[in-house]
Amino acid sequence: MTNPPIVRIDNIGKRFGTGPLVLDGINLAVDRGEFISFIGPSGCGKSTLLRLIAGLTDASTGSLVVDGMTPVNAREEMFFVFQDANLLPWRRVAANVELPLLLRGDTAYHREARVREMLQIVGLEAAAGKYPWQLSGGMKMRVSIARALSVAPAILLLDEPFGALDEMTRDQLNEDLLRIRQRDAFTAFFVTHSVTEAVFLSTRIVVLSANPGRIAGVIPVPFAYPRTAELRETPEFLKLLAETSHALRAVRH
Ligand SMILES: Nc1ncnc2c1ncn2[C@@H]1O[C@H](COP(=O)(O)OP(=O)(O)OP(=O)(O)O)[C@@H](O)[C@H]1O
Numbered sequence: 025m026t027n028p029p030i031v032r033i034d035n036i037g038k039r040f041g042t043g044p045l046v047l048d049g050i051n052l053a054v055d056r057g058e059f060i061s062f063i064g065p066s067g068c069g070k071s072t073l074l075r076l077i078a079g080l081t082d083a084s085t086g087s088l089v090v091d092g093m094t095p096v097n098a099r100e101e102m103f104f105v106f107q108d109a110n111l112l113p114w115r116r117v118a119a120n121v122e123l124p125l126l127l128r129g130d131t132a133y134h135r136e137a138r139v140r141e142m143l144q145i146v147g148l149e150a151a152a153g154k155y156p157w158q159l160s161g162g163m164k165m166r167v168s169i170a171r172a173l174s175v176a177p178a179i180l181l182l183d184e185p186f187g188a189l190d191e192m193t194r195d196q197l198n199e200d201l202l203r204i205r206q207r208d209a210f211t212a213f214f215v216t217h218s219v220t221e222a223v224f225l226s227t228r229i230v231v232l233s234a235n236p237g238r239i240a241g242v243i244p245v246p247f248a249y250p251r252t253a254e255l256r257e258t259p260e261f262l263k264l265l266a267e268t269s270h271a272l273r274a275v276r277h
């Protein structure tokens with residue numbers, strides 16, 4: 025018997041108030057452990073789709089089931105990561121990572137162990153005592169990811185998390201994210217404008233067209249995990265990169 029999808033989106037439509045239809049006829053079933061990227065032109069509804077999955081906004085039509093529940097009821101299983109690391113400036117790095125554990129009511133003993141583990145995973149043990157202003161943009165994003173994963177969410181929603189970083193830092197963080205995923209399995213929904221990033225990370229890439237946002241195509245990414253930096257230089261990778269760029273150009277008109 026196959027397991028039910030962790031997220032099931034059936035014929036979702038979304039409009040804000042009396043405004044135009046932003047998303048139309050969205051259907052997608054996602055298996056546990058998948059890494060789904062959404063790409064498409066600006067304004068096609070990528071962020072709105074993530075917010076719908078997260079239960080932060082309601083669909084106008086259709087249904088959305090997250091782990092057998094409504095998105096709102098499944099909120100504790102999900103964690104949202106934004107482009108802005110959103111760290112609390114008055115808390116040190118370790119205290120920022122600790123925050124979701126504290127809010128959840130974990131014991132001090134468990135919090136300390138988990139924070140240490142998470143900082144080690146993202147390579148920031150040495151920065152535990154620093155304040156956010158003492159960190160580079162890439163380091164801040166690492167803290168944000170360590171914080172998101174501290175509570176081991178089943179689903180991670182990421183809205184252009186590395187969009188503000190330079191390419192080298194982004195490549196590094198992509199590799200980090202996959203490394204973390206190897207040990208702490210999660211299902212990811214990832215919005216990006218970078219085709220390279222989408223191909224490197226994903227099990228499937230969902231291409232959206234705009235006005236209203238519709239699924240123009242779903243591109244399966246066949247590369248096995250673990251994926252390492254060298255994958256980006258293989259002919260297979262470059263071929264899929266070209267195909268994905270082509271699919272994206274087609275929806276841009
Ligand atoms: N709270 C809101 N109220 C009204 N309209 C909204 C709201 N949020 C988004 N929209 C509209 O919905 C459409 C899709 O927006 P969304 O932010 O989801 O696009 P996006 O694909 O994430 O774009 P970008 O790539 O620029 O981030 C846009 O036309 C936007 O103006």
Ligand SMILES: [Mg+2]
Nearest residue numbers: 070071072183
């Ligand atoms: Mg957006």
